[in-house]
Amino acid sequence: MKIGIMGGTFDPIHIGHLLAGEAARDAYALDHVWFMPSHIPPHKHQAGASGTERLEMTSEAVAGHPAFGVLDIEVLRGGVSYTIDTIKELQELHPAVDFYFIIGADMVNYLPHWQGIEELAQRICFIGVRRPGFQLALNELPHYLQNKVLLADMPVVDISSTDIRERVAEGRTTRYLVPDRVHDYITRGGLYEVQP
Numbered sequence: 001m002k003i004g005i006m007g008g009t010f011d012p013i014h015i016g017h018l019l020a021g022e023a024a025r026d027a028y029a030l031d032h033v034w035f036m037p038s039h040i041p042p043h044k045h046q047a048g049a050s051g052t053e054r055l056e057m058t059s060e061a062v063a064g065h066p067a068f069g070v071l072d073i074e075v076l077r078g079g080v081s082y083t084i085d086t087i088k089e090l091q092e093l094h095p096a097v098d099f100y101f102i103i104g105a106d107m108v109n110y111l112p113h114w115q116g117i118e119e120l121a122q123r124i125c126f127i128g129v130r131r132p133g134f135q136l137a138l139n140e141l142p143h144y145l146q147n148k149v150l151l152a153d154m155p156v157v158d159i160s161s162t163d164i165r166e167r168v169a170e171g172r173t174t175r176y177l178v179p180d181r182v183h184d185y186i187t188r189g190g191l192y193e194v195q196p
């Protein structure tokens with residue numbers, strides 16, 4: 001069994017995340033792709049929406065895809081979400097599964113800075129996808145990551161959660177940048193609106 005994990009802050013989840021998961025599934029015949037919001041992301045700003053809201057938006061986003069699911073393990077664990085801790089836990093729970101961690105080009109270049117990356121690279125492979133503004137420089141990765149980063153082609157989409165939060169705050173549309181159900185969730189809850 002091969003399972004892809006698409007981890008992210010998902011504040012909010014957008015179609016770039018979904019396309020990356022689908023591209024990885026298609027390229028490497030993954031049985032499932034689990035989308036996993038982090039609790040506190042290791043190397044960036046804390047999320048604006050709560051863990052529960054980000055989990056709920058993620059569930060809305062993947063609804064309808066038979067191979068997509070949501071993993072709540074990091075939000076439930078709390079604290080800073082280091083991937084090495086999560087993978088150790090998942091491998092104990094599912095010893096027969098091969099896990100692949102799906103990341104955008106920005107994260108591929110940043111991999112050497114991840115907590116416990118040498119051990120992580122012994123445990124799993126990564127699947128990298130292209131992202132506008134970031135060059136994939138696989139030959140510059142350290143030796144322990146060589147052959148550990150597979151590539152999947154996806155239509156390049158210049159979308160970020162930052163852009164979506166800014167659009168909501170400015171009262172501009174986010175339709176089709178996020179799935180309709182996520183759009184409705186954000187509107188219903190007044191997420192990312194500027195407080196008067």
Ligand SMILES: Nc1ncnc2c1ncn2[C@@H]1O[C@H](COP(=O)(O)OP(=O)(O)OP(=O)(O)O)[C@@H](O)[C@H]1O
Nearest residue numbers: 007008009010016103104107131157159160161162
């Ligand atoms: N448009 C995109 N194309 C390809 N990969 C993406 C895209 N947006 C995000 N990713 C990847 O998805 C993962 C989770 O990203 P994250 O939740 O931090 O979204 P983000 O849009 O980068 O957020 P923010 O703008 O808040 O920093 C990361 O591996 C990131 O590289």
Ligand SMILES: O=C(O)c1ccc[n+]([C@@H]2O[C@H](COP(=O)([O-])O)[C@@H](O)[C@H]2O)c1
Nearest residue numbers: 007008009038041042081082083114115
């Ligand atoms: O474990 C780490 O040191 C580490 C450092 C940076 C990012 N990650 C994971 O990579 C995924 C994408 O990160 P981000 O910051 O773009 O949301 C998310 O699941 C993070 O927990 C993990």
